[in-house]
Each structure stands twice: as structure tokens, then as C-alpha cells.
Amino acid sequence: MNNDARYPIGKFVRSTSLTRAEREEAMKSIAELPEKIRNAVRGLSEKQLDTPYREGGWSVRQTVHHVADSHMQASGRVRLALTEDWPLITPYKENLWADLADARTQPVEVSLQLLDALQARWVALLRSLDEISWTERGYKHPESGAQTLEQVAALYAWHGRHHTAQITALRERMGW
Numbered sequence: 001m002n003n004d005a006r007y008p009i010g011k012f013v014r015s016t017s018l019t020r021a022e023r024e025e026a027m028k029s030i031a032e033l034p035e036k037i038r039n040a041v042r043g044l045s046e047k048q049l050d051t052p053y054r055e056g057g058w059s060v061r062q063t064v065h066h067v068a069d070s071h072m073q074a075s076g077r078v079r080l081a082l083t084e085d086w087p088l089i090t091p092y093k094e095n096l097w098a099d100l101a102d103a104r105t106q107p108v109e110v111s112l113q114l115l116d117a118l119q120a121r122w123v124a125l126l127r128s129l130d131e132i133s134w135t136e137r138g139y140k141h142p143e144s145g146a147q148t149l150e151q152v153a154a155l156y157a158w159h160g161r162h163h164t165a166q167i168t169a170l171r172e173r174m175g176w
Contacts, residue, residue: 005054008165012158018150023134026150029157031123033071034115037064037160040167041108048176049108053166058098060167065103066094067163068111068118074156075122081139081149082125088140126153 018026041049041064049061058066073092080087097103129137129149138148147155170176 005166005169006057007162008169009158009162012155012162014147014151015154017135017148018154023150023153026153026157027123027126029161030119030126030153033067033160033164034112034119037067037115037164037167038112040164040171041112044171044176048174051170051174053170057166059104060170061106061108062098062103063163063166064108065106065111066098067160068114069097069103070094070159071115071118071122071156074152074159075118075125077139078122078125078149078152081137081152082129082133086138086140086146088142091141091143 015022041060044060050059052059053063057063069092077089080089126149134150135148138146138152140146
């Protein structure tokens with residue numbers, strides 16, 4: 001961990017390719033996310049859930065809902081990549097999504113339950129991929145370019161750890 005509240009585990013660094021062990025580690029991290037983020041918010045009061053993880057940042061509640069939103073998008077994008085030839089995906093405005101009423105007010109348990117099911121299905125799909133699919137299937141993102149499925153898996157493994165660390169770092173700073 002570092003002292004930057006925005007990136008407590010550091011910024012994501014995209015590799016051109018992953019080893020089989022690195023792909024396994026990414027899938028393990030994606031599979032473990034629901035339990036890890038649930039543990040990160042366990043026992044927090046409503047007031048604590050509505051506390052931003054940093055000045056100008058999202059609340060813990062918004063962060064949990066963002067993770068569910070983002071991973072739903074990613075899972076769908078992987079499915080597109082497996083059924084279409086390098087589709088151009090549509091980005092979404094995550095800051096605006098995080099400011100929608102449901103992200104600001106719904107209990108975090110709603111998104112935690114969603115993540116339980118979503119990550120289980122997504123990991124099952126990832127585990128079914130053959131070697132060629134990992135490196136030769138993917139999608140085009142209009143802002144960050146072409147991404148192979150192994151790069152996507154690495155990104156979302158990091159993404160889950162990143163947001164979980166934002167929450168746990170806040171807890172440490174606040175003594176919760």
C-alpha cells in the first residue's frame with residue numbers, strides 16, 4: 001500500500017501478455033472479490049458507508065455500487081469479445097453512474113449479492129477459455145484501445161483490489 005488515497009495499491013500497469021499463472025491469479029482475485037469487499041465493509045454504520053474514501057471521492061457506498069456496475073460492464077464486454085470479432089465497446093460515465101440515486105442510497109448488500117452471482121458466472125466463463133481465446137479475442141475501447149481477454153482479466157483483478165483497498169485504507173485512517 002502507498003499513501004495516495006486515490007491509488008492505495010498503485011495505478012494499473014497493463015502488460016502485453018500474461019503467463020498462465022498470472023491468468024490464474026487474476027481469475028482467483030476476481031472470484032475472491034465479493035468476500036474481500038464484503039469483509040471491507042462489514043460492520044460499518046450508515047454514516048460510515050456514506051463517508052468518502054478521500055476528499056472529493058466517492059462514499060464507501062458509492063464505491064461498492066461502482067464495483068458492481070463496472071464488473072457487470074466488464075463481464076458483458078467479455079461476452080461480446082467471445083461472440084463478435086473485436087467489437088468496439090461503449091464506455092460509460094462512471095462518475096455520473098455513481099451519482100445516481102441508487103448508488104447514493106441503496107444498501108451495499110444489494111451490490112454485494114449481485115457481485116456474488118456475477119463473479120461466479122464470470123469466473124466460470126473465464127475458466128472455460130482456451131489458450132487462443134485469452135490472447136486473440138478481445139475488444140476495442142475507444143479511449144484505451146484494443147484489449148485482449150487476458151488484459152481485461154488482469155485489469156478487473158486489479159480493479160477489485162484497488163477499490164477494496166480504498167475502503168480498507170479509509171477504515172485504517174479513521175480507526176474503524
